[in-house]
Amino acid sequence: MIVLKDILYRVKLETVVGNTSVAVNNIRFDSREVELNDVFVAIRGTASDGHEFIKTAVDKGALVVVCEELPEVQVNGVTYVQVADTKKALAFMAANYFDNPSEKLKLVGVTGTNGKTTIATLLYDLFTKAGYKVGLLSTVKVMVGNDAFEAIRTTPDSVTINSYLKQMNDAGVEFCFMEVSSHGIDQHRTTALQFAGGIFTNLSHDHLDYHKDFAEYRDVKKRFFDELPASAFALVNVDDKNGLVMLQNTKAKKYTYALKSYADYKAQILENQFTGLLLKVNDQEVWSKLIGNFNAYNILAIYAAAELLGLETLESLKLISELNSVNGRFQYVISPNEKITAIVDYAHTPDALKNVLETINSIRTNNEKLITVVGCGGDRDTTKRPKMGHIASALSTKVIFTSDNPRTEDPDAIIEDVEAGVQPQNFKKVMSVTNRKQAIKTACQLAEANDIILIAGKGHETYQEINGERFDFDDLKIVNEFLKQLNK
Template identity: 80%
Template sequence: MQVLKDILYKVNIKSVSGDTGVTVRDIHFDSRKISLNDVFIAIRGSLSDGHDYIKNAENQGALAIVCEELPKEKVNGVTYIEVADSKRALAYISANYYENPSENLKLVGVTGTNGKTTIATLLYDLFTKAGFKCGLLSTVKIMVGNEERTAIRTTPDSISINSHLSDMNDAGVEFCFMEVSSHGIDQHRTTALKFQGGIFTNLSHDHLDYHKDFAEYRDVKKRFFDELPASAFALTNIDDKNGDVMLQNTKAKKYSYALKSYADYQAQILENNFTGLLLKVKDQELWSRLIGTFNAYNVLAIYATAELLGLKTLETLRIISELNSVSGRFQYIISEREKITAIVDYAHTPDALKNVLETINSIRTKNENLITVVGCGGDRDTTKRPKMGHIASALSSKVIFTSDNPRTEDPDKIIADVEAGVEPQNFKKIMSVTNRKQAIRTACQMATSNDIILIAGKGHETYQEVNGERFDFDDLKIVKEFLKTLDK
């Protein structure tokens, strides 16, 4: 239980009507969850406007309404708080309601187009193996110490974040590693959190269905670093052309990492094959089970962060060598008899797909085929579709275009958009199989001894979303079954 005026601390309030000394039971931005003595925060969303549901909240016993636009008729006994920005208000109200749990943690945020999940998850694994109690907020899962919770989106809403962080406080968690998405930053879900550090991975084409253009996407990411306190560190990939931009206005202590440029943390790739990576960092050899140049950046970011958070170098090197790849991130299996390698990866952006395909091509002998199964999600950025088609067809021996998560779109129309990026010299390489399971089966049937199959786009996801429904679908599980059949 909290007093209303206490949870309004730092909120930009335009007007107040009613008593702010009342005791609050709970806070919600979904009017359907409102019960007696709760606070309802009316949020303007892309699909609906919370202001349309103020009457519902009042009828269900809301004690107070926080909104950008006051209702024409007010209910006696209800307190109305008019604010400049409901999303920012929600962030501060959530943090205050849960007694600012981020202040009791060493919270590190990871942002960028690719690599967020790998870096956040492996930092959680690293510090857990080092003996610390840790938390994780990621696309794949949420961890409160050793307790696993289901993740719904990359960056949860402000109430959920602070609720998880509060539970971490109760569980004695010391470090928390968190993915920070552009949506989360733009919608102020991370506002009011106190970060110990921020990591920038890279920036490439993504989410332009949400952001107006690439410049806006970049500037939203930059805002995360602009808001870091002077007590925090800001670690950036200086090899990325936007790496310097991220830290231009930050008050945090600036650090950089790179494979090609001069940086505070530099690495050289000594070996890169299907068994892992051997890097040279600060005259020390660092072995990782992760594969590919893009993972060399991820490993280097993890190493640098561990050092900035005070972990001893030799312990960091030892534990990194024990870390396994994250679910759906370059996960691979090899069939017993035919030695066909199947790789499942979340690559759903042009840059991520290019990285994975270039990694495979740099390792393979070229005596085997590289068969790629890929699609694009529906109701998302359409401009990346031809780019994905171009990259897949240019860097693969054969390509099967298929359905990803079509959502409310026609999957055949999405595939046509992807095919539009294929250049004439690559037409003979491609085919389309709309049913994703059948596409994976076809790739397995096409493969001969030592061939490589890449199944890209869904990674860790265990569902396929079609017309608002989610059906069980696991790329790794399905390809394992088909390869097992071929081995019989």
């Protein structure tokens, strides 16, 4: 049990009705989870408003209600705390409840449209290989030292984040690398965390179903850097025109990285093959198993962050050469007889898809076909769908449009949106197979010796979400099975 006034530290209070010296149990923002003597925080979400469930929470035993509007009927013995923004209040309360765990380790946030998972995960791997106890909060998984937990979303809620960070404190973790999404920043899930550094990768078309426009999306990302303390570092990609925007108002120490522009950390691609990359990083050569121009940026960001966190240069380069690709990020299998290469990648934005296709085209000899299987998720930004269709059909030899995670939408209607972006000169390249498993099978049947198949959009996900249900579905496993059948 903890005293209410202790977890209200740094929360801007407007009105308090009742006693703040009461001992409370847990902090809840879902009324269904409330138990006796809990604090219930009423959050206004996109689907529902927690204020409508205040009575339910009190009936279930909530001792404290934190809200933006005080209810007309107030129950005697319950403390009501009114604040301007409950999401922000929840962030401070969660940090206080778990004794501000982010202050007891070096927490580094990675934000941007593409590359977040790769950079955060590979920094976790690198520092683990260097002998440190390390934590990871990513889209793919959560790691507390060597213990793995399932990730629910890119940036979890404030209570979950601080709970994991507290576990990391208890396990003696020294560094934690965390993906920071625009949703997470906008909803104050990262507010009240003490960051030792922030990394900006790039910015392109994504999440415009949530943000009003690209400018708002950019400005939300910028807010993360605006809030970094003077003791932190801000490391940005200046080949992206938004990189310097991120640094405009930050108090953190500013550092830049780039392949094309003048920067503190520079890299040059010497060799680019399906087996990996040979890079020159600040005049030192390093071989990486990662593939493609976009991964050259990721490697450079990892190298720079490692140095800023105190790792010695030669040790960093040695460890970088040992790193393997992240699940669902340019993972590939090759059929033993026909030597057909199948690549699975999470590319689910126009820019990410373009990067992957351009990388493959820069390596292949053009004697082989590039067959792309791609779709778009339902209940998400619809404006990117025709762009994905245009990019896939322009940069591939053959394209099969299929279902991704349709969620509550009609998968055929989503495919029609994607097809709308195909230019007339590319019509003959395109076909549609709604069933994703059948689409992957078709790609394997169309492929001949030495051809390349790209299966884009789902990457590490091992499910397909249809009408609120999740079904087992693993792109890599399925394409592997079909490729094996070709050899029989």
